[in-house]
Amino acid sequence: MGPAATGAGSDALTARDLYRFYRSGEEETLALRGVSLRVRRGETVAVTGPSGSGKSTLLACLAGLDEPDGGVVHVGAERVSHRSEADRARLRARRIGVLLQSGNLLAHLDLRANIRLAHSAAGGRAPRGPGAGELLEQVGLPSRGAALPRELAGGELARAGLAVALANSPDVLLADEPTGELDGTTELRILELLRERAHAGTAVLLVTHSTEVVSVADRVLTLRDGRIRP
Ligand SMILES: Nc1ncnc2c1ncn2[C@@H]1O[C@H](COP(=O)(O)OP(=O)(O)OP(=O)(O)O)[C@@H](O)[C@H]1O
Numbered sequence: 001m002g003p004a005a006t007g008a009g010s011d012a013l014t015a016r017d018l019y020r021f022y023r024s025g026e027e028e029t030l031a032l033r034g035v036s037l038r039v040r041r042g043e044t045v046a047v048t049g050p051s052g053s054g055k056s057t058l059l060a061c062l063a064g065l066d067e068p069d070g071g072v073v074h075v076g077a078e079r080v081s082h083r084s085e086a087d088r089a090r091l092r093a094r095r096i097g098v099l100l101q102s103g104n105l106l107a108h109l110d111l112r113a114n115i116r117l118a119h120s121a122a123g124g125r126a127p128r129g130p131g132a133g134e135l136l137e138q139v140g141l142p143s144r145g146a147a148l149p150r151e152l153a154g155g156e157l158a159r160a161g162l163a164v165a166l167a168n169s170p171d172v173l174l175a176d177e178p179t180g181e182l183d184g185t186t187e188l189r190i191l192e193l194l195r196e197r198a199h200a201g202t203a204v205l206l207v208t209h210s211t212e213v214v215s216v217a218d219r220v221l222t223l224r225d226g227r228i229r230p
């Protein structure tokens with residue numbers, strides 16, 4: 001598919017002026033202070049910044065897992081923020097793949113069942129993306145479909161989580177440290193997979209500390225104290 005067919009270059013993800021405050025007792029943390037960004041179809045954007053700078057908070061707001069206190073998030077023309085939790089979950093299942101730092105697998109389901117659950121959450125008669133076997137192959141776990149998450153090593157868990165995030169060929173892929181626990185060879189393989197998805201038209205946003213990841217990104221955004229550093 002050429003750019004015209006995939007719509008490469010159009011905005012897949014936009015965030016305008018996001019604010020997020022956390023209150024615990026007297027303490028108030030300003031985790032996000034006016035973050036705006038856009039990621040186009042086919043584009044890979046890396047988000048870096050020191051620990052506590054707001055990267056995971058930003059990702060959760062972009063994914064509709066959390067509600068910003070101010071600002072708005074869109075995927076294509078659909079608003080993600082300021083909607084009911086059920087609406088956000090439906091939208092996420094269809095259009096957004098998310099890989100969190102804490103993992104995104106259900107502990108009591110094997111890998112194949114975790115992927116099938118993602119397929120069925122998106123609705124529709126046939127999966128919107130590749131089948132479970134193909135996804136597991138792509139992330140380098142072809143023979144682990146029957147394994148439970150607790151039977152996997154850290155790097156394998158990260159790759160299984162990525163298979164779930166990619167299950168419905170999302171328009172937007174959001175990943176928090178997708179290669180954090182991986183050795184160099186596996187990291188390169190996963191990066192290649194993410195690049196392939198981007199070339200097929202997915203907008204990819206990756207939170208990372210890895211220089212390898214930063215080097216494959218089209219753009220890098222650096223967060224500091226809840227703001228994008230100019
Ligand atoms: N649920 C919460 N309640 C209170 N404060 C929170 C909560 N989640 C995050 N914070 C605070 O918000 C700020 C941003 O946290 P966030 O997790 O987004 O940072 P991060 O950039 O992802 O860090 P890391 O690189 O360590 O993952 C931090 O000061 C953190 O302590």
Ligand SMILES: [Mg+2]
Nearest residue numbers: 055056057101
């Ligand atoms: Mg984080």
